[in-house]
Amino acid sequence: MISETTNGAQPISQIINQSIEQKVNYLQELKQAVANHADQAIYALLDQKRYAAEIMHREEKANDTGVMTLVDDLTAQLSNYLSTKLINYLSQAYPFFYYEEYQLGHYRMYFGNWWDRRQFGELDVLNIRFVFDQSEYAKLAKSFELAQAGQRYNGQRIEELSKENDRLQALIDSADKRDAKKEELQAELKEASARNGLFESSKNRETREAIVAKLSELENQDEEARTAAGKIKANNQQVLELSKENTILSYERKSIVDTFGSFEDFELANRKLYASYLQSLVADGKQVEADD
Amino acid sequence: MTKQMISTATEQVTSLTASLTTGLKLGERYVQLLDQLATATVPTELLDAAGQLVEFDLNHAYVKFPQHYQPEDYYLLLMGRLLELAGIGDFAVKPDPMHRRLAMRLTTFENDYTFCFEQKRSRPGAFFCEQTDHEPLFNLDLAHHSLQFDNRALVDFLIVKEIANHNDLELQGVVKPLVAFANLLVEQLDFTINLGILATDNAAQFKLAAPELSLTVIDKLFVQTAETDTVLLSLPQNNGAKLALASDTALSLAFDPDDYTKQWFFMVTDAKAQLSFLDVLLHYPLVRDWYLANRSALAIRDDQFAYAPVDEHVVVNSPATDAEPIKEEAPASAVEEEDGENDA
Numbered sequence: 001m002i003s004e005t006t007n008g009a010q011p012i013s014q015i016i017n018q019s020i021e022q023k024v025n026y027l028q029e030l031k032q033a034v035a036n037h038a039d040q041a042i043y044a045l046l047d048q049k050r051y052a053a054e055i056m057h058r059e060e061k062a063n064d065t066g067v068m069t070l071v072d073d074l075t076a077q078l079s080n081y082l083s084t085k086l087i088n089y090l091s092q093a094y095p096f097f098y099y100e101e102y103q104l105g106h107y108r109m110y111f112g113n114w115w116d117r118r119q120f121g122e123l124d125v126l127n128i129r130f131v132f133d134q135s136e137y138a139k140l141a142k143s144f145e146l147a148q149a150g151q152r153y154n155g156q157r158i159e160e161l162s163k164e165n166d167r168l169q170a171l172i173d174s175a176d177k178r179d180a181k182k183e184e185l186q187a188e189l190k191e192a193s194a195r196n197g198l199f200e201s202s203k204n205r206e207t208r209e210a211i212v213a214k215l216s217e218l219e220n221q222d223e224e225a226r227t228a229a230g231k232i233k234a235n236n237q238q239v240l241e242l243s244k245e246n247t248i249l250s251y252e253r254k255s256i257v258d259t260f261g262s263f264e265d266f267e268l269a270n271r272k273l274y275a276s277y278l279q280s281l282v283a284d285g286k287q288v289e290a291d292d
Numbered sequence: 293m294t295k296q297m298i299s300t301a302t303e304q305v306t307s308l309t310a311s312l313t314t315g316l317k318l319g320e321r322y323v324q325l326l327d328q329l330a331t332a333t334v335p336t337e338l339l340d341a342a343g344q345l346v347e348f349d350l351n352h353a354y355v356k357f358p359q360h361y362q363p364e365d366y367y368l369l370l371m372g373r374l375l376e377l378a379g380i381g382d383f384a385v386k387p388d389p390m391h392r393r394l395a396m397r398l399t400t401f402e403n404d405y406t407f408c409f410e411q412k413r414s415r416p417g418a419f420f421c422e423q424t425d426h427e428p429l430f431n432l433d434l435a436h437h438s439l440q441f442d443n444r445a446l447v448d449f450l451i452v453k454e455i456a457n458h459n460d461l462e463l464q465g466v467v468k469p470l471v472a473f474a475n476l477l478v479e480q481l482d483f484t485i486n487l488g489i490l491a492t493d494n495a496a497q498f499k500l501a502a503p504e505l506s507l508t509v510i511d512k513l514f515v516q517t518a519e520t521d522t523v524l525l526s527l528p529q530n531n532g533a534k535l536a537l538a539s540d541t542a543l544s545l546a547f548d549p550d551d552y553t554k555q556w557f558f559m560v561t562d563a564k565a566q567l568s569f570l571d572v573l574l575h576y577p578l579v580r581d582w583y584l585a586n587r588s589a590l591a592i593r594d595d596q597f598a599y600a601p602v603d604e605h606v607v608v609n610s611p612a613t614d615a616e617p618i619k620e621e622a623p624a625s626a627v628e629e630e631d632g633e634n635d636a
Contacts, residue, residue, distance in 0.1 A: 115514040115524040115533045116507075237508070244511050247518040 019066065026067035039085050040281035042078070046071075046126060054275045055282075079105030079125040086125055089277055093269070096255035097130075099123055111136075111252050118248060128274045143249040144263040153249050154242035161235045161242075168228040168235075175225055178218050185215050308354070315355025322350055322357070329369050333377060335480040342370035343434045346418075365394040367409040367418045367432055372396065374476050375469065382469035383407075395423070400465045403458065416599075420470070422449060430470065436599055437481065439474050441488035443592045451573050451580060460574040467570065489569040489592055497557040498569045501593040505556045509589045510545065513582045520578060532556070535579070543572050543579060558592070 026045065033041035044051040049063040071078065080101070087099055087107075097120070098110040107123040109130065121132040143153040152158075192208040195201075253263075260266040269276070325348065328341035345366040350357050361369075372385035381399060388395035388406070396407040409418040410426065417433030419442075427449040430441045450463050471490050477483035489498055510533050514524045517535070525534045532546025540563040547554045560567050569592065573580045583590050 113525050115510060115526050117526055240508065240511055240515065243515040243518075247515050250518060251523070 022064070023067050023070060026064075027070060030071065034081065037085075039082055040278050042082065043128070043278055046078070050274065051278070055278050075126060076103075076105035083107065083123075083125045085281070086128065086277065087123075089280060090123075093259075093276070095259060096252070097123075112248075112255060114248070114251055116244065116248065118252075128277050130270060130273070139245075140249060140252055141263065144253060147253060152246050154246050158239050158242050158246075161239050165232050165235050168224075168232050171221060171225040172228050175222070178221060182215060182218050185211050185218070189215070311354045315352040318350065318352055319355060319357055322348060322360070326361075329366065329373065332373075335374060335377070335476075338370055338373050338377075339434065339481050342366045346434060362393060364409040364411060364418055367420075367434070368394050368396055368407075370434075371420075371432070371473060374480070375473055378472070378476055380469055380472050380476075382465070382472075398466060398469075401458075401462050403462075405466070425449060425453060430474070436484075436597070437477075438484045438486075438597050439477055440486040440597060441470075441474075441490055443488045443594050446489060446570060447573070447587075447592075450570065451584065455574070455580070463574055464571065484597065486595060486597065487568075488594065489573075492560075492566055492568045492571075494559070494561045494565045496568075497559055499593045499595075500556045500558075500589075501591045502556075502589055504554070505545075505589060509586045512586065513579075516578060516582055522578065537572070537576055537579075538562075541567060543576075 030042065030045050032038075033045065044055070046068065047063065048068070052058045083099075083101070083105070090097060090099075096112055098113060098117075100108045100110065102108050105125065107125065109120045109123050110117050111120040112118075118136050119133065120136050121130060124131050139153065146153055146155075189208065189211045192204060192211060195204050256263060256266045260269060322345075325341045325345050328337060329345060332338050332341065345361075346363040350360055368385055372383065375381075375383055383396050384399050385394055385396050387393075388408075393408060398405055404424075406423040407420060408423055409432070410421045410428070411418045412428075415431070416435060417431050417438075419428035420430045420432060421428050425448070427445040428442050429445050429449060430439055432439050446467075450466070454463055454466075467490060471487065474483075474485045474487060478485055487496075491498075510524070513535070514533070517524050522535060522537065525536065527534055527544070527546055529549045531549040532544060534542050534544045534546075536542050542561050544559040544561070545556065546559065547556050558569050560569055560572055567575075573583060
């Protein structure tokens with residue numbers, strides 16, 4: 001038999017009423033907050049637990065998933081709506097990040113405004129956090145690490161390529177020398193060959209084989225020299241790419257140091273971004289009240 | 293001369309005197325025009341005299357004038373007179389007895405530059421050339437009322453050769469009176485001019501000759517800026533790059549995002565619109581070294597005036613189809629081609 005009461009305590013209808021009332025209240029509060037562009041209140045409603053913990057410093061509050069899922073279908077619109085003030089704030093706090101809304105409420109981040117700047121991840125507006133592109137972020141972190149040791153990110157690779165180019169260039173430059181040497185060896189070989197035959201001495205055979213080996217080594221070098229110019233060009237292109245990456249990383253490091261002092265302080269600021277931003281909204285609100 | 297048989301002495305004398313008279317009249321006319329070019333104070337009269345003199349045929353079967361000037365000299369005289377009348381004393385025209393001609397020298401700083409006009413077959417007008425390298429810095433065409441600077445020659449002369457011998461301000465001193473002269477021609481004689489890379493207007497686009505630009509070339513400049521205070525910026529619409537050279541001065545290398553041809557061009561913007569692309573090359577070694585190292589990719593196009601044969605209205609000929617640059621910087625240029633090339 002279906003009972004109208006649970007555990008004999010509350011009638012089901014009352015529970016429904018209460019729940020609906022909560023939802024209506026929630027939506028009304030949200031509606032009001034949106035009408036007033038009270039972004040801080042919107043954030044409080046969208047993630048009550050996080051807001052309580054990070055702003056009110058209270059741990060007890062649990063998220064009421066029943067009401068919060070009510071606006072799940074509006075995340076893109078809410079993100080777009082909340083982005084204005086957030087990006088405005090970020091343009092001061094992180095002056096080196098640039099954003100592009102590639103679809104409603106979704107924001108790509110670029111590091112810097114310089115040539116061939118990197119796409120650095122996305123901005124998660126509803127959660128007030130950066131979603132960094134992990135490989136790009138790792139490069140930057142590594143670059144900071146290396147800079148402390150006085151090294152450049154691609155320094156070693158560039159040095160290897162430069163050395164390789166020097167070697168290849170030397171191969172090209174020594175073509176005439178090799179030709180002369182080959183002629184010399186060929187004459188020697190001819191002489192040694194004249195003495196071969198059935199009764200060739202083992203010493204003569206060794207000499208002959210050594211000459212042949214030397215000649216074949218020179219042939220190999222000639223072969224490599226023929227393709228060296230193309231390789232040098234390709235290596236130079238690679239050096240350019242690597243140098244470009246170094247240049248970009250150096251601009252990124254400079255931006256972070258100029259704004260935050262160090263990479264660690266930058267990371268700390270990222271972790272505290274939610275609280276820092278919402279507190280700035282509180283401060284702004286008070287400022288407005290004080291002005292009134 | 294008459295086709296009739298000359299039968300008597302009197303008839304022969306009459307015929308001779310008639311011929312001598314036309315010869316003398318020719319000389320008289322020549323003297324008159326020279327006089328006009330030397331003494332007139334109205335620019336249109338000077339142009340009129342010079343225009344007639346460059347076409348003047350002083351050859352006569354009966355009367356010879358061993359002492360006379362060459363057509364190139366009249367261009368130089370005209371230029372000298374116009375500058376003199378405008379109070380621009382940077383250049384002085386002097387006789388050059390060794391070469392039996394007139395020559396122009398800079399008066400503003402110590403140097404050995406001598407400038408003369410030179411004529412070339414197959415190209416109208418005359419070219420203003422420095423006499424060591426004979427770089428044709430500009431073409432002056434009196435018949436078509438036009439003056440055009442040659443970008444390739446300007447870069448070769450000032451940026452490649454002379455930058456080692458003179459500082460940027462001195463070289464600007466060479467260019468300044470030339471631009472002043474070109475502007476005089478516009479203001480006083482209604483000439484059509486093409487300043488090329490000397491244009492200082494902020495809106496001036498210095499178009500690249502190559503139809504496409506590899507972004508690697510911009511990468512190279514970017515890498516060069518790493519150790520400097522200058523940052524190479526990306527343009528907001530990803531249509532090129534911008535180099536901030538000073539607080540109010542920037543060099544852009546861009547294309548119009550709405551233009552499907554993606555024509556790349558340089559632009560120089562400064563608060564007072566006083567800097568040309570050449571000035572940037574003169575002042576900033578960073579840009580200069582990069583430009584010269586990548587000149588085949590970055591060479592500025594030379595737009596040549598073309599003339600309609602009948603009414604001779606000046607129209608700008610876009611050499612976009614001259615895709616194969618044979619010589620750097622001057623894909624459409626016939627300037628240094630000695631052998632005749634059709635300027636259609």
